[in-house]
Amino acid sequence: MIRAIDIFKSFGEQDVLKGITTEFYPAQTNLIIGRSGAGKTVLLKLLVGLLAPTSGKVFYDDVDFFALNKRQVRAIRMKVGMLFQASALFDSMTVEQNVRFPLDMFTNMTRKEKLDRVNYCLERVNLHEVNDKFPSELSGGMQKRVGIARAIVLKPKYLFCDEPNSGLDPKTAILIDELIRSITMENNITTVVNTHDMNSVMGIGDNVILLYNGEIAWRGDRDQVMESDNEVLQNFIFASPFLQQLRDSAIKK
Amino acid sequence: MFLKNFLFHLGRYVIMMRTAFYRPERVSMYYKETMRQMNDIGIGSLLIVALISIFIGAVTAVQFSYQLDGTLVPTYYIGYIVRDSTIIELAPTITCLVLAGKVGSNMAAEIGGMRQKEHIDAMEIMGVNTAGYLIMPKVVAALFVIPMLVAIAAFISIMGGYVAAVPTGLMSNAEFVQGVRSFFVPYNVTMMFVKAVVFAVLLTSVSCYQGYYVEGGSIELGKASTNAVVFSDILILLADYVIAVLLTG
Numbered sequence: 001m002i003r004a005i006d007i008f009k010s011f012g013e014q015d016v017l018k019g020i021t022t023e024f025y026p027a028q029t030n031l032i033i034g035r036s037g038a039g040k041t042v043l044l045k046l047l048v049g050l051l052a053p054t055s056g057k058v059f060y061d062d063v064d065f066f067a068l069n070k071r072q073v074r075a076i077r078m079k080v081g082m083l084f085q086a087s088a089l090f091d092s093m094t095v096e097q098n099v100r101f102p103l104d105m106f107t108n109m110t111r112k113e114k115l116d117r118v119n120y121c122l123e124r125v126n127l128h129e130v131n132d133k134f135p136s137e138l139s140g141g142m143q144k145r146v147g148i149a150r151a152i153v154l155k156p157k158y159l160f161c162d163e164p165n166s167g168l169d170p171k172t173a174i175l176i177d178e179l180i181r182s183i184t185m186e187n188n189i190t191t192v193v194n195t196h197d198m199n200s201v202m203g204i205g206d207n208v209i210l211l212y213n214g215e216i217a218w219r220g221d222r223d224q225v226m227e228s229d230n231e232v233l234q235n236f237i238f239a240s241p242f243l244q245q246l247r248d249s250a251i252k253k
Numbered sequence: 254m255f256l257k258n259f260l261f262h263l264g265r266y267v268i269m270m271r272t273a274f275y276r277p278e279r280v281s282m283y284y285k286e287t288m289r290q291m292n293d294i295g296i297g298s299l300l301i302v303a304l305i306s307i308f309i310g311a312v313t314a315v316q317f318s319y320q321l322d323g324t325l326v327p328t329y330y331i332g333y334i335v336r337d338s339t340i341i342e343l344a345p346t347i348t349c350l351v352l353a354g355k356v357g358s359n360m361a362a363e364i365g366g367m368r369q370k371e372h373i374d375a376m377e378i379m380g381v382n383t384a385g386y387l388i389m390p391k392v393v394a395a396l397f398v399i400p401m402l403v404a405i406a407a408f409i410s411i412m413g414g415y416v417a418a419v420p421t422g423l424m425s426n427a428e429f430v431q432g433v434r435s436f437f438v439p440y441n442v443t444m445m446f447v448k449a450v451v452f453a454v455l456l457t458s459v460s461c462y463q464g465y466y467v468e469g470g471s472i473e474l475g476k477a478s479t480n481a482v483v484f485s486d487i488l489i490l491l492a493d494y495v496i497a498v499l500l501t502g
Contacts, residue, residue: 074382077377077379078380080378080380084374085371088372088374088375101379102379104279104281105282105380106279
């Protein structure tokens with residue numbers, strides 16, 4: 001479990017996060033949703049320690065992350081996997097080298113053991129015969145899947161996904177969502193997904209928080225989303241005129 | 254304001270360099286990366302260094318021949334001047350100024366690009382000491398390879414002087430060889446290598462610093478790359494003066 005307690009974050013005069021307190025549970029896909037500029041990415045970067053909070057605490061289980069020294073932070077990070085918005089695959093390495101990188105860096109596995117683990121992870125994300133390809137030779141969806149394979153290669157306890165669906169067509173986006181959810185459930189991972197895709201919310205939102213102006217405006221799960229009369233949530237869901245028309249016609253009927 | 258800015262960057266640079274030299278997570282990975290960098294810096298720069306060196310030697314020979322013309326200074330002094338000016342000053346300084354442009358800008362762009370594409374964040378989250386993995390191999394590789402390049406540059410430069418002076422009739426083969434062998438002070442070679450080592454550290458670390466902390470988009474990346482060259486060049490010339498004062502005082 002990951003707990004964020006009373007997180008404030010400011011950049012100069014600008015307050016981006018204002019007292020965020022929430023919990024992210026294991027074996028669940030925990031979603032952070034909100035409009036662009038709501039503070040989702042800042043919160044995610046704070047949770048993984050790429051940014052430090054102005055005040056507040058982040059606990060990984062019972063460990064106060066920002067009270068740790070560098071060595072202890074590294075130990076926690078060995079248990080963390082992250083999928084980046086643009087996949088962040090290393091251009092100069094093949095798919096196999098990308099996925100193997102954490103194994104090369106942190107394990108004493110033999111070459112064969114590493115290859116087996118890499119192949120297992122690639123198969124787990126439904127990628128076959130791409131080991132020798134470079135990231136530039138893959139589609140956006142395939143790059144995301146390689147990103148997921150790399151994120152899970154060290155069997156992480158915590159998985160963070162920054163807008164995993166951005167730039168993907170709806171079908172591929174759903175596949176990626178399902179992949180994240182199934183990997184989360186299988187391995188009892190605490191997964192935190194940062195998204196503004198409503199398909200993701202309705203598909204994999206076990207625990208959802210909505211950020212608005214740096215504060216949590218709503219929290220619940222995917223079943224509660226449509227039933228909620230929270231104005232900020234409704235404005236977020238029905239942001240487009242098309243969806244507003246659908247809602248209005250449904251109400252008329 | 255300038256002082257505050259200077260102290261900020263100096264402090265951040267020192268912290269980065271200290272972090273870069275923490276114990277590696279896995280020596281074999283750092284070794285591989287160091288070998289790759291040695292190849293990039295060394296083999297990748299050999300042609301340009303050779304090309305520039307040959308002209309440095311040639312121009313030095315022609316210019317001194319012109320200046321000594323009509324004086325009582327013996328002609329063989331041209332060989333002596335080409336050798337010493339090359340070893341003491343031109344080979345280390347010009348080679349490193351050129352490498353700052355070629356290797357330094359490349360390092361800043363490579364690391365800066367990795368920062369912008371979140372590769373550095375990805376490594377950080379894996380638990381990799383990114384300053385260590387990305388910077389230490391470059392600095393170590395440069396420490397070995399740049400002195401070698403400077404030595405090669407010095408040799409080629411003297412050959413350039415020979416080519417410009419002997420076949421063109423400025424002086425005879427015997428005179429040039431006599432000049433090159435006259436008044437040789439081995440300490441000058443030590444000075445050349447001291448300069449090469451100091452310049453190598455400066456140009457790689459400053460360039461890596463510029464790339465490592467790049468923010469924003471392609472314009473900032475371009476600026477970082479330019480700054481890498483400009484600051485490396487300034488520091489190389491400053492260090493050149495300081496070393497000259499210290500080692501000849």
